[in-house]
Structures are given as C-alpha cells and as structure tokens.
Amino acid sequence: MLSETHFLLDSNIVASRLHMNPKPSCRARWAAPLVMAVFFGHPSARAGEGPFFITYTHQMEEPGNLELTTKNVIGKPEGGNRFIGSALEFEYGVKGWWTTELYLDGQVTGGDSTLFTGYRWENRFRALLREHWINPVLYVEFENINGADKSLLEVVNNDAASDWVAPNSDARLEKKRELEAKLILGSYVKGWTIAENFIAEKNVKHAPFEFGYAVGVSRPLALAARPERCVLCPENFQVGAEMYGGLGTHDAFGLRDTSHYVAPTMSWTLADGPAFKVSPSFGITSASAGFLLRFAVSYEISQFGRAGERLLRGARGGK
C-alpha cells in the first residue's frame, strides 16, 4: 500500500491522505525529542565507505553505528523525461562481521510524477574474520520495488536506458519482488582500495537468474594524515573509478545488448561529520544511458544502538 502512495511535500496533506491522527499521542510526545537527542546529541563518526556508488568493498559498518545516506542519480533517457532517482539508506552495524541496511526508494520524473517505488533490505556477512590479501563478503538482499524504480543501485541482465521511458503510471504497475546475492571481494593494497562484485538476481515468482558485475578502484589523495584539523586536508578526499554493467541471464549469459558504465568518483569526508560523493557515469554501450550524474550525502551516528538503549532506559526510569 505504501508503494502506491505518492510523496507529497505538504505534511498536512500526507497526514490527511493517510488518515493519520494529527494529535500526537503520549508516546509520540516523548519519542520525538528522544529521536532528536539520539541523532544530534551524540557524537558523529566519520561517514562514508569510499567514493563508490555501485561497488561494495569489504568494509563493514562499525558495530552499533548507524549511517544515513541519501544516494541520488540524475539522468535523461533518449525519448524520455529527465528524472532524479533517490534511495534513502539506513546502514547499521549489527556485529563486526554483519551489516544490515534498509533502503527506501523514490523518484521524480519531469513532466510526470513523484512516487515512492519500494524498499530493499540487505545484509552483508564478512566470511573471513581477519584481513587477507583478498576478503570475501556475502551479500543477500530482498527488494520489493515497482517498475518505476530509478534508483539504479545496480545494473543486471539487459537493464537498459529505454526501460526508464515508460510513464510512471504504467511502470509502477509492474511489481518486482526479487532476491539478490552478491559476492563481494575486496583488497587494500598500498593505500589503494580494489573491489569486485559479482551479482545474481532472481525474481521470486518467475524469470531466470540475472547477472551483473561492478568493479572499482580508489585511493585517498594523501596516505598520511596532517596533524592539524582541517576541512580540505588531502586525506579527506578519495578519488577513484568504477565500472558496472549487466551480464545477461543464465539462458543468455554474456555482453549482448547489455548496459555498461564507466564512472570516475570522488568523495569528501569532513572530520567528524558528513561525507559527500559525486560521480558522473558514462554509458559505453548502445543500451546504456549516455550520461548519469550520481551524488550522495552520508552522516554517521556513533554507537547509535547504545545511545538509543540508554535513552529508552532513562525515559522508562524517569516515569
């Protein structure tokens, strides 16, 4: 039902459309300051996992930390309208070897509409507990999105720019309930981060297995940190490049009619604060979009789990 609901900027309209009670309940009265305190009254950590948008490295979220990220992509398919696809990401470190993430996807298409397109829940498990020259991570995701989703968090099978031309009213009718698995391989070599992802995706109802890949390499501008606190220190910047694309299905595996992109990437992490990422992506096959611009902002809250626990205990104890 939620996936059918258009995003509306006016919260009163949202409340009336969703038949919400405008009068806050007793629980809501203390919940709002509680959430605000957890978010803003607790030290932030250094956000960001390098400059990649599509490629995962083997870096896991620190246990207890919550990272909030908004990942956006702007594109204009041939014969279609310009769009902004957006994914709001909540990444939480459950254990040192287990990270879980929830994505809420939405999009805005010029001359068309704005809508919520679904959610994804992913889990990453680090297979080896110590650091090796190559480090495997197992990724499992369930996604419940519709055909209008344009967050473009991966490319598989014969995903093409022409898929984004259909009007939202038609595209949203297509339901995609899919399981996705990735094998993530990552290495750190003399300051360089190298990562390779192999993707297999399967619609839970029908359709064959679909495959894709993503590879990336990045490096900070400086390997040693400067002693002074600074916003523009070179070690706060990472530059790199990633390449990703589809590999067909298990019936028709290969590069035929698939999309592939090459994307230089850059991230800038403020000390104890947010991280910003930007990446222009260039399509290199006829099925790809010519150009996509990706950008993201992240903010990490240190020990979110413990802070929430303490505040809840305090709230209960105070009653």
Next chain:
Amino acid sequence: MIAIRRLIPSVLGVVLLFAFSPATRARIGSLVLQAPPKTATMKNPMAGQERARHAGAKLFSRECAACHGDHRQGGVTKAPPLNQPEVYDAAPGALFWVLRNGALQLGMPSFAHLPEAQRWQIVTYLQDPAAGSPLERPRAPHGAASATSR
C-alpha cells in the same frame, strides 16, 4: 519459484553456520597477544615524530574515541582502556596488526581501510603515555589552514 524455495534454506544455513561457528563465538584475552610473532620485529617508521603523534591523536578522536573514550580511558562501550602499560610497552607491529585486523567477533572493527601511514600515526599516539586527550588539539603549524568541527 521452486528454485527460490530451494535456495532459501541453503542461504539461511550458511548464515546460521557462520553466525554460530566457534570462530565467531571465540573469546580472546589481549588482542595484542594474538598478533603473530613476526609482528614483534616490525618497526614504526614514525616512532617519536611529533607531527605523527598529533596526526595520530586526530585520527584517534575520529576513529577510536567513540568506543575507547576521549582520554583512552575505555568504558564507553565494552572496549578496553588504552592508557595502559600493556599498550605503551607493546611491540608497535602488534598494535599495527590489531588495527589492521580488528577483532570482529568481539566488536572491534578492522581499520584496514586506513592507509598504512595513518595506522602508524595512530600507533605513535597510542604508545605515548604523555599524550593527552586528542581533543587538546595542536595549533596548525606555520599558519596552515585549520578548522575545528566540534
């Protein structure tokens, strides 16, 4: 659909096997003692360098203080204090190894994503008993740009 149904138990099996494996549940005493013997011979290329210590303090406040405390005193989480003789006297290579590998089963993350130079800067800071809190920031040398973010 049938293929997916077959796949789900396998995926769950792998996850559960991993989650409850002996390696995951293992408890270790001092992480420094877990370091391989060859790390004892590794030299800190930045040992004794004032700039490295200040940079290490800055990195500590970003990466470590949330768990180990602003003054390395521990107790913020289950993370142990680091203002201890065991840390000051440890082989630098052993501390470097701990930073690289972490102890994922105990909740300490790996800091392998930091370049080697930055990990040595943290080791330099950790092994200085006289080093104060990383919050007592050094002034930017020679008028270099500096900004506080807290």
